[in-house]
Amino acid sequence: MADQQYDDTNRGAAFTPFPTQRLILQGKVNAQGNDSKIVCVMDETRDGKKIIEMYQKVGVLFENDNSKEGAPDYTGPFQEHLRIAAWKRMKDDKPYMSFNISEKDGGPKVEAGMSTNSSLPDDVIPF
Numbered sequence: 001m002a003d004q005q006y007d008d009t010n011r012g013a014a015f016t017p018f019p020t021q022r023l024i025l026q027g028k029v030n031a032q033g034n035d036s037k038i039v040c041v042m043d044e045t046r047d048g049k050k051i052i053e054m055y056q057k058v059g060v061l062f063e064n065d066n067s068k069e070g071a072p073d074y075t076g077p078f079q080e081h082l083r084i085a086a087w088k089r090m091k092d093d094k095p096y097m098s099f100n101i102s103e104k105d106g107g108p109k110v111e112a113g114m115s116t117n118s119s120l121p122d123d124v125i126p127f
Contacts, residue, residue, distance in 0.1 A: 010101040016094060020044045024052070059084050073097075077104070 025040040037057035044050050059078035064071060064085075072085035074097075083104050086097045 012099040012101075013089075013096055014099070015096045017041075018043070029054075061086050072100070 020043050022042045023039060024042045027038060028035050029038050030036075039055050039057075041053045041055065042050070043053055059082075060076040061074035061084065062076045064073055064075050066072075073088045074086040076084055078084035078101055081104050083102050085100045085102070089096050089098055
């Protein structure tokens with residue numbers, strides 16, 4: 001059987017936080033003259049050591065008014081020149097979101113072997 005590998009290019013998913021994770025701070029940081037919005041999440045390593053993870057804002061999701069079947073629940077700008085679309089999903093009675101990244105000026109950037117289908121089946125976790 002041929003070795004098949006899932007292509008997760010321009011796709012992603014987000015899940016509920018782990019019980020050890022907790023949002024503790026938000027703000028901005030300036031690195032070499034460039035401001036970035038950040039959040040800090042309290043967590044712990046596998047061996048129980050307390051850590052604070054820092055996350056940088058990469059995009060914004062706005063509720064989508066489009067009621068067409070299959071339309072994303074949320075859309076918005078992602079990084080500087082891209083768009084992100086998000087669909088609310090359930091897996092094993094747990095909520096998550098699936099994401100699709102596309103060019104800002106139109107539909108998804110299609111590369112050889114990449115599907116243009118913007119929604120993922122409910123049972124596919126793209127990592």
